Amino acid sequence: MDALRIAVVADIHGNLAALDAVIEDIAAASPDLVVNCGDCVSGPIEPAGTAERLLGLGWPTVRGNHDRYLVTLEPEAMKATDRVAYDRLAQRHFDWLETLPMTMEVAPGVLMFHATPADDRPYLTDAVAEERIVLAAPEAVAEAIAGVAGELFLFGHSHVPRQVRLPAGALLVNPGSVGLQAYHDEHPVPHRVEVGSPHARYAIVEGRAGLWRVEQRAVPYDWEHSARLADELGRPDWAYALRTGYAAPA
Secondary structure (H helix, E strand, C coil), rough: CCCCEEECCCCCCHHHHHHHHHHHHHHHHHCCCEEEECCCCCCCCHHHHHHHHHHHHHHEECHHHHHHHHHCCHHCCCHHHHHHHHHHCCCHHHHHHHCCCCCEEEEEEEEECCCCCCCCCCCCCCCEEEEEEECCCCCHHHHCCCCCCCEEEEECCCCCCEHHHHHCCCEEEECCCCCCCCCHHHHHHHEEECCCCCEECCCEEEEEECCEEEEEEEEEEEEEEEEHHHHCCCCCCHHHHHHHCCCCCC
């Protein structure tokens, strides 16, 4: 395979201001390909505007768990993060979300998915310990992708930038989250995730078989604008995370 330069984004969560800043940064980086690892619009910021922007870009995109919730759950069964997006999306946005595959091979040996190849909810390179996520043991990571062919795996879900090389040689890259740098979650047990700054995250992966170089990027944007929108939609917890990169105090 010839050398390839890939921009990897994930977990935009309806944060249009963050997405636009990342788009500008990507343009300056001049990648051969931009891919989106899912969780595109759920959140109390700008879901419809984000969906419109992504429809216009046409990036290869896989389905995240929140993308799935928006097209499979009844509105009354959705949690607040998904319901606020559901109420603001148009039918064309749902039609697009329904087309997203769970996995996609974006180049020979390069596989993209949201969380793991078989399930859009578990963490792949992370585990929960003492109510936080920590780096998972390499044996657990290898087991989660056992039998899946590939040398470079691109994914998101945890919102934490990671690059993990397994003993067998596969490289796993999580670009972090474009749109949300901290959150509380109840699955698989209550825990919090914190990146520590509000910058929008994405990654540039460049190279060829066995020689991949990863650059994790943190992009400034008007996070106060996004935080104000979250406050206006009744989510001060999101507003705190957007402003700080830390989860709101319980």
